[in-house]
Amino acid sequence: MDVVWTDLHRGHAPQHEINMGQAIPTYERPSRAETIRDELIADSRFRFVDRREFGREPIRAVHHPGLESFLETAWTELNASSGRDEYFPEVVMHTGLRDGMGPARLPESAVTGFGYWCYETATPLVEGTYVAARASVDVALTAADIVLGGAPHAYGLCRPPGHHAASDVYGGFCFFNNAAIVAHRVAATTGTKVTVLDVDYHHGNGTQQIFYDRDDVQFVSLHGDPVRAYPWYTGHADEIGSGRGRGTTLNVPLPAETPDEVYERRLADACASISSFGSSTLVVSLGVDTYWNDPISDLALTTDGYRRCGAIVRELGLPTIVLQEGGYDIEAIGRNVHAWLDGLARP
DSSP states (O other): OEEEEOGGGGGOOOOEEEETTEEEEOSSOHHHHHHHHHHHHTSTTOEEEEOOOOOSHHHHTTSOHHHHHHHHHHHHHHHHHHOOSOBOOSSOOOGGGGTTTOOOOOOSSHHHHHHHHBOSSSOOBOTTHHHHHHHHHHHHHHHHHHHHTTOSEEEEOOSSOOTTOOSSOBBTTBSSOHHHHHHHHHHHHHOSOEEEEEOSSSOOHHHHHHHTTOSSEEEEEEEEOTTTSTTSSSOOTTOOOOGGGTTSEEEEEEOTTOBHHHHHHHHHHHHHHHHHHTOSEEEEEEOOTTBTTOTTOOOBBOHHHHHHHHHHHHTTOOOEEEEEOOOOOHHHHHHHHHHHHHHHHOO
């Protein structure tokens, strides 16, 4: 299996996130990707390839151009005015601020833009953020091209992750939605249906929002129930799409301590829905924060369970682009990703 990789992710190395009003060491750190790389590079079945550059157009096909422009310029502007190295929004543009008054004006500076384009406080900007986020998109698109070129599967070791970034806002450690950018490009260039299967612990709110009213991209997500799990406001079972996209969204919220055997049954059921949709290509948002020892999640999957989950997805028989999302047990993340990919690739 080809593994697409770039060292540029290391430039996004924040030190903190704001959690319940407190600054804490960030969970989304460079060692996540480095640990996965070290695990896979030791297995000769995985071939590492460099990313190719795709420019801004695929990003702007999914995200508001203002969001991309803000991320490109904000750190430089803020650093010049304050001298600090790490930035969080001060005020977030909650819809209630302008209820009944129409939309807010587009921001004209980085200070006002922060809370307009970012919806929370766990996703800091540092000097290398934009370059790393652009490179992460290139990693994803390179993996997609490998699969579109005839490979049965490829893995994009994306960092930063992407599935919490919606069309006009970013957050949840995510800046550009790698999976959505890939799914849109595949659907638009091939004229066929695509499914995004999100198996991260946290609901992929951004991916759902981007495709909620489309009938050419199916979004299927297994995740911690939002009554107790970030991002809190999306991912309920009754969210099924709207307009011509009604019925193309499937959410499977899971109770705390869900074990392997229950998760595997729900995943098999979700795969039956994917088969019925008739996709030509599968994009997997792979999060291994469903692990029993993950520090910010509460499901109970094991390393052997990940191998079986990969095998369940393999049974779909679809060309599969796997893109990395979450997973925050640094000691276990590499072997868990390895096990999932092994299940997918093993004949």
